[in-house]
Amino acid sequence: MTIEFSCSHCNKVLKTSDDKAGRRAKCPQCGEPILVPAIDSSIPTDDGFDGFDRSDSETSVPEEQSFLAEQPVREEDSFLSERPVREEDSFLAGKQIDCPMCGESIPAGSKRCQHCGETLQKGEWVPREIKVGDVFSRTWELYKANLGSLIGIHIIAYVLYVVGAMAIFMALGAVGFAVVLMLARVDPTLMFVGMVVLYILGLFLILCFVSYLILGLLNFLLQLVRNEYPGMGEIFSGGPFVGRMILCSIVFTLAYFAGVICLIIPGLIVFFMFFPYPYLLIDRNLPGIDSFTESRKITDGNKMTMFLIYLIMTGITMVPYGITVAAVKSMQLPAGQVSPLGLLILMGFMGLLYLLLIPFSMLLGTVSYAEMTYQ
Secondary structure (H helix, E strand, O other): OEEEEEOOOOOOEEEEEHHHOOOEEEOOOOOOEEEOOOOOOOOOHHHOOOOOOHHHHHOOOOHHHOOOOOOOOOHHHOOOOOOOOOHHHOOOOOOEEEOOOOOOEEEOOOOEOOOOOOEOOOOOOOOOOOOHHHHHHHHHHHHHHOHHHHHHHHHHHHHHHHHHHHHHHHHHHHHHHHHHHHHHOOOHHHHHHHHHHHHHHHHHHHHHHHHHHHHHHHHHHHHHHOOOOOOHHHHHOOHHHHHHHHHHHHHHHHHHHHHHHOOOHHHHHHHHHHOOHHHHHHHHOOOHHHHHHHHHHHOOOOHHHHHHHHHHHHHHHHHHHHHHHHHHHHOEOOOOOEOHHHHHHHHHHHHHHHHHHHHHHHHHHHHHHHHHOOO
């Protein structure tokens, strides 16, 4: 049976046999890559294609009528060849291409289809320079569409953090009390050292737990940006990356503060150059050092844009602070005191504002990363 279809680029009518369905080739007229469509199972096979004589469905297509014989397409460039299409001839070559899974238009070089989530390539990303307006616009649309889940996942993360931190300190406190009693009888100096060790251990365990929650939160946001409909359970998905996250965070923090000490500007450069490393740990499961290497690649040409995004977001975040200061001054009583009820209402209002702003800020960073990597 024959398959007849049109090239999606130049509309040339092409024919081939049905055993080539799903194969990729170049159009003989325009040279663009095309995918031979699958046969529609809803069309009765005993009647042939609509608009064709019965003889068309019962006879094979002569080679001279098929685009397989037309020049300049060589056999090795058509779908008759078993080898895959070269990257320069595939959907990775153009500025806009059709996803081979769902057919939607997506940017060339995309690692993943933003419509159906299909993984398109596993090689290196081609960095893309982003625009401030595009990042804020996409963030706002996602924020409006997913406001409930965004606030919900942040509340869950905060509650888990409080409960986890309390549990860690209570457990270490019980152990520490027993150790102090035991060491106090031996040597007061050992007792002091034991307390310091337990305190450091507590901070380290909390750092591990916070890293675990942050990774789960970022994984949730990444899936949300890709339209993959993540569940709240993603908050517990950061386990495989915790060790690398802690080591990378220590290196990143030391490099950032060293840059800040050197007249601040180097610190900002370090921050905006390497900020995507947690996303890369999750998204590509990279070793720690490779996450920094890839961060440099994808932020190349985007550091100034990220700085502008940071300034705008800082200005937005400072608005509630300004409101608080002005409101507190207006609520001062003649004696110089502030009304307790008014202060309580104001603090609740401020908490609500930040509850809305923090998810937006986190989503903004995720969208920035996604825009840089064609996701």
